[in-house]
Amino acid sequence: MKVGLFVPCYIDQFYPNVGIATLELLEKLGCNVTFPLNQTCCGQPMANSGYSNLTKGCDANFVSNFSEFDYIVAPSGSCVLHIKEHLKDTDHPEKAAQIRKQIFELCEFLTDILKINSLPASFPHRVGLHASCHGQRGLHLSSMSERNEPSFSKPGHLLSMVKGLELVQAERPDECCGFGGTFCVFEEAVSVKMGKDRIEEHAQNQVEYITGGDTSCLMHLEGILKRQQSPIRIIHIAEILNSSISN
Amino acid sequence: MNSRDLILNKVRQNKPDLLPLPILEAYPQGDIDLTDKFGNFLKNVGGDIYLAKDVQEARAHLTQKFQLSESIKVADYTDTNLFQQDPHSFEDVFVTIMRGQWGVAENAAIWIPEEYLPGKQRVLPFICQHLVIYLPADALLPTMYEAYQKIGTQDFGGYGVFIAGPSKTADIEQSLVIGAHGPRSLTVYLIEKQQL
Amino acid sequence: MITHAKEAEKFNKDEARVDWHDDTLWFVRQKRDRMAHNIPEWEQLREKASQIKNHTLSNLDQYLVQFEKQALANGVHVHWAANAAEHNQIVFQIIQKHGFRKIVKSKSMLTEECHLNEFLIGQGIEVIDTDLGERIVQLRHEPPSHIVLPAIHLKKEDVGETFHQHLGTEKGAKDPQYLTEAARQHLREKFIAADLALTGVNFAVAETGGIVVCTNEGNADMGAHLANVHIACMGIEKIIPRQADLSVFLRLLARSATGQPITTYSSHFLRPASGKEMHIVLVDNGRTEQLARTDFRNSLKCIRCAACFNTCPVYRRSGGHSYHTAVAGPIGSILAPNIDMRKYADLPFASTLCGSCSNVCPVKIDIHDQLWKWRQILSQEGHTGTAKATGMKLMSAVLSNPDIYRFAGSTGRWFLRHVPSLASNSLNPWFKQREMPEPPKESFRDWYLKNRKKPKGE
Ligand code: SF4
Numbered sequence: 001m002k003v004g005l006f007v008p009c010y011i012d013q014f015y016p017n018v019g020i021a022t023l024e025l026l027e028k029l030g031c032n033v034t035f036p037l038n039q040t041c042c043g044q045p046m047a048n049s050g051y052s053n054l055t056k057g058c059d060a061n062f063v064s065n066f067s068e069f070d071y072i073v074a075p076s077g078s079c080v081l082h083i084k085e086h087l088k089d090t091d092h093p094e095k096a097a098q099i100r101k102q103i104f105e106l107c108e109f110l111t112d113i114l115k116i117n118s119l120p121a122s123f124p125h126r127v128g129l130h131a132s133c134h135g136q137r138g139l140h141l142s143s144m145s146e147r148n149e150p151s152f153s154k155p156g157h158l159l160s161m162v163k164g165l166e167l168v169q170a171e172r173p174d175e176c177c178g179f180g181g182t183f184c185v186f187e188e189a190v191s192v193k194m195g196k197d198r199i200e201e202h203a204q205n206q207v208e209y210i211t212g213g214d215t216s217c218l219m220h221l222e223g224i225l226k227r228q229q230s231p232i233r234i235i236h237i238a239e240i241l242n243s244s245i246s247n
Numbered sequence: 248m249n250s251r252d253l254i255l256n257k258v259r260q261n262k263p264d265l266l267p268l269p270i271l272e273a274y275p276q277g278d279i280d281l282t283d284k285f286g287n288f289l290k291n292v293g294g295d296i297y298l299a300k301d302v303q304e305a306r307a308h309l310t311q312k313f314q315l316s317e318s319i320k321v322a323d324y325t326d327t328n329l330f331q332q333d334p335h336s337f338e339d340v341f342v343t344i345m346r347g348q349w350g351v352a353e354n355a356a357i358w359i360p361e362e363y364l365p366g367k368q369r370v371l372p373f374i375c376q377h378l379v380i381y382l383p384a385d386a387l388l389p390t391m392y393e394a395y396q397k398i399g400t401q402d403f404g405g406y407g408v409f410i411a412g413p414s415k416t417a418d419i420e421q422s423l424v425i426g427a428h429g430p431r432s433l434t435v436y437l438i439e440k441q442q443l
Numbered sequence: 444m445i446t447h448a449k450e451a452e453k454f455n456k457d458e459a460r461v462d463w464h465d466d467t468l469w470f471v472r473q474k475r476d477r478m479a480h481n482i483p484e485w486e487q488l489r490e491k492a493s494q495i496k497n498h499t500l501s502n503l504d505q506y507l508v509q510f511e512k513q514a515l516a517n518g519v520h521v522h523w524a525a526n527a528a529e530h531n532q533i534v535f536q537i538i539q540k541h542g543f544r545k546i547v548k549s550k551s552m553l554t555e556e557c558h559l560n561e562f563l564i565g566q567g568i569e570v571i572d573t574d575l576g577e578r579i580v581q582l583r584h585e586p587p588s589h590i591v592l593p594a595i596h597l598k599k600e601d602v603g604e605t606f607h608q609h610l611g612t613e614k615g616a617k618d619p620q621y622l623t624e625a626a627r628q629h630l631r632e633k634f635i636a637a638d639l640a641l642t643g644v645n646f647a648v649a650e651t652g653g654i655v656v657c658t659n660e661g662n663a664d665m666g667a668h669l670a671n672v673h674i675a676c677m678g679i680e681k682i683i684p685r686q687a688d689l690s691v692f693l694r695l696l697a698r699s700a701t702g703q704p705i706t707t708y709s710s711h712f713l714r715p716a717s718g719k720e721m722h723i724v725l726v727d728n729g730r731t732e733q734l735a736r737t738d739f740r741n742s743l744k745c746i747r748c749a750a751c752f753n754t755c756p757v758y759r760r761s762g763g764h765s766y767h768t769a770v771a772g773p774i775g776s777i778l779a780p781n782i783d784m785r786k787y788a789d790l791p792f793a794s795t796l797c798g799s800c801s802n803v804c805p806v807k808i809d810i811h812d813q814l815w816k817w818r819q820i821l822s823q824e825g826h827t828g829t830a831k832a833t834g835m836k837l838m839s840a841v842l843s844n845p846d847i848y849r850f851a852g853s854t855g856r857w858f859l860r861h862v863p864s865l866a867s868n869s870l871n872p873w874f875k876q877r878e879m880p881e882p883p884k885e886s887f888r889d890w891y892l893k894n895r896k897k898p899k900g901e
Contacts, residue, residue, distance in 0.1 A: 051819075146799055148483070258503045
């Protein structure tokens with residue numbers, strides 16, 4: 001199975017360990033993974049700010065990097081959702097359409113495509129899960145609290161395979177953290193308040209870590225945690241799933 | 248062009264292609280006891296419910312409950328003098344007693360067509376301090392779907408209302424207060440014998 | 444210029460109050476969830492409601508004509524208003540014809556949208572809002588902050604103070620029961636004295652010509668049944684085809700709005716009582732333009748339940764007034780730009796696009812997708828500012844080209860550290876209350892080249 005690894009720009013630049021964990025995990029699970037070297041960004045920062053007309057360059061670059069794979073996997077629900085919903089390429093419309101179908105967020109790739117039932121991972125800590133909205137409501141990674149539907153959680157299912165990990169649910173299981181792309185600076189006051197409120201619920205649960213599938217949300221939460229000098233740390237779900245017994 | 252034609256023209260120009268009108272359908276409610284469900288919802292929305300074998304029994308009970316006497320003004324559906332009166336004259340009505348046609352188990356709403364209002368006076372269920380409704384025990388329906396099947400497009404007079412509980416508000420800090428502008432209480436008698 | 448972000452920042456100065464506002468509305472959301480989760484057919488009902496509304500919009504002209512015909516046959520006067528000014532004139536002329544002075548109103552967001560109160564009061568008419576929440580904000584000369592819970596931004600102490608000033612309640616009294624009782628007595632006098640009652644409309648049934656008004660307090664009925672003349676004002680999108688369609692909407696409305704199984708009163712007005720007069724005013728005011736916007740037309744399905752307000756994490760933490768429009772919240776943010784793009788260009792950005800609004804909406808409006816689409820239009824039409832446009836162009840240039848991207852990354856990762864704020868004029872607001880991650884020595888790509896890179900074909 002040829003897998004193209006998409007490492008979104010924020011992860012590439014600030015959280016290389018998330019990319020490394022994703023790559024190692026997929027390799028451990030038997031995938032033939034390649035990281036196309038000329039990838040940059042999915043284009044979402046512009047599109048969500050109202051400038052989807054400026055994403056042509058990103059789109060074309062994405063298509064030229066990722067049209068050769070069986071699957072494309074990224075450790076970010078938000079970027080995956082953006083590609084699924086908005087990737088366009090007027091020169092190669094069929095390639096863009098193909099990519100939109102082939103791209104998966106890491107957790108859904110593990111549960112829906114690889115259909116794994118066990119993992120050689122261990123992470124003996126108390127952990128809170130932040131369900132990022134684009135993964136949650138956009139990709140439907142978990143049941144949504146607003147809907148009348150059977151409850152399930154793909155990330156929760158994966159975390160339950162990790163030895164020693166104690167998952168504690170936040171009171172509002174799928175409320176937004178307030179990152180929201182450029183929202184985080186244009187609506188700074190509300191953005192930070194939303195982040196603080198998410199953190200508060202996890203703090204009340206006395207978690208050691210907050211994990212999730214979207215680095216952008218985690219970066220926002222980490223920024224607040226650090227300013228608060230909180231002992232709570234953030235960790236991307238790929239890093240937990242890839243953590244070995246020695247950890 | 249007058250505004251009517253202007254609006255209609257713009258709608259005609261701007262509306263999308265015709266989409267189908269869905270068929271309405273009943274949703275199975277499982278094996279429920281309508282009386283239980285109705286009663287529970289009524290209590291939840293702040294109403295009281297009693298079972299009475301007939302109207303006489305209900306009347307005796309409510310006379311006690313509201314300590315009715317000559318000096319207390321009651322508007323009763325059997326009183327034929329109410330028809331011609333000015334609605335403002337009901338300002339001091341303490342209890343309004345009327346019949347209900349259908350009760351809905353899923354939300355404790357009771358359907359009152361105009362002819363069931365004492366003297367066809369629309370204001371009476373609202374202006375009184377307390378409201379009493381007699382409802383035949385076999386007039387309970389599972390959901391609003393069945394209720395509208397019964398109501399149909401029949402002429403229910405010029406006015407009809409679903410009433411579910413006493414008037415209420417939560418406009419101050421979401422604290423529920425019973426008795427906003429309308430009645431401070433709603434008492435429902437489920438009348439066993441079909442004699443209303 | 445008023446913007447949501449600035450108003451929200453002011454609102455957030457008092458954090459304890461934000462917490463209180465958030466909790467109060469979250470409580471309503473939870474009540475809504477309990478109701479929704481207890482109806483097994485909930486999602487089917489939403490779909491049904493959505494289909495009925497979609498159908499109605501696709502045949503709206505015919506339903507309006509049918510509704511008018513039936514209403515006229517019922518002895519009701521029907522008026523048409525192309526815009527807010529005409530609506531206000533129609534209402535005023537009815538009042539004037541009778542020489543009336545005192546009117547009572549029950550809740551109508553349409554009249555808020557048309558600023559009817561200011562207009563009538565300017566003509567010397569006494570206009571009393573009778574919904575408790577609306578009366579509270581009216582006494583305070585404030586607009587409602589929420590379409591279902593107009594005074595939700597106020598604490599009982601605030602209401603106590605307002606009532607002390609205007610209704611003579613005891614100084615410092617704040618018990619909701621006591622305050623509600625005071626309002627009841629005060630408003631009873633107004634109901635008894637009113638010449639004319641004005642109500643909104645929740646649903647207008649084409650096949651009967653009747654209208655349905657939903658309240659908990661009973662104020663619409665108190666007003667309409669006591670006064671000699673009843674005027675009901677409605678947007679043209681309130682039409683539904685069949686009486687039986689009410690079964691779908693009444694099952695959804697109150698459950699979505701306040702978590703009640705149904706409102707206390709669902710009043711069906713068909714004909715005026717004998718000797719009385721009833722009018723219906725059908726208002727366009729921008730609705731036909733919204734109907735023409737393919738991407739946004741289905742916002743006209745809205746039944747004004749406010750579930751999208753209560754669930755919105757931004758609304759809960761910024762308050763209704765920060766939206767500076769009559770209908771706030773997520774739905775307001777897609778309705779307002781239709782009326783005035785420049786003035787309301789900020790609103791579609793007052794969202795994280797989390798999507799919770801679309802999930803609670805009982806008529807399945809794709810609210811958050813429409814917010815995204817408005818953003819595209821607003822920026823293309825130049826309503827988002829030059830700083831942002833320049834920043835976005837720069838960002839696009841860097842991110843579109845792998846070489847420039849890598850170069851930018853190598854220079855201390857300066858570029859991405861400043862990406863969000865490149866689009867804003869001020870100092871990077873990220874750092875006001877947050878830190879940035881320490882830039883790592885190498886990017887993932889650098890690591891990959893060192894650790895995995897094999898020559899092609901190996
Ligand atoms: S958009 Fe939907 S959720 Fe929001 S007020 Fe309208 S009907 Fe309710």
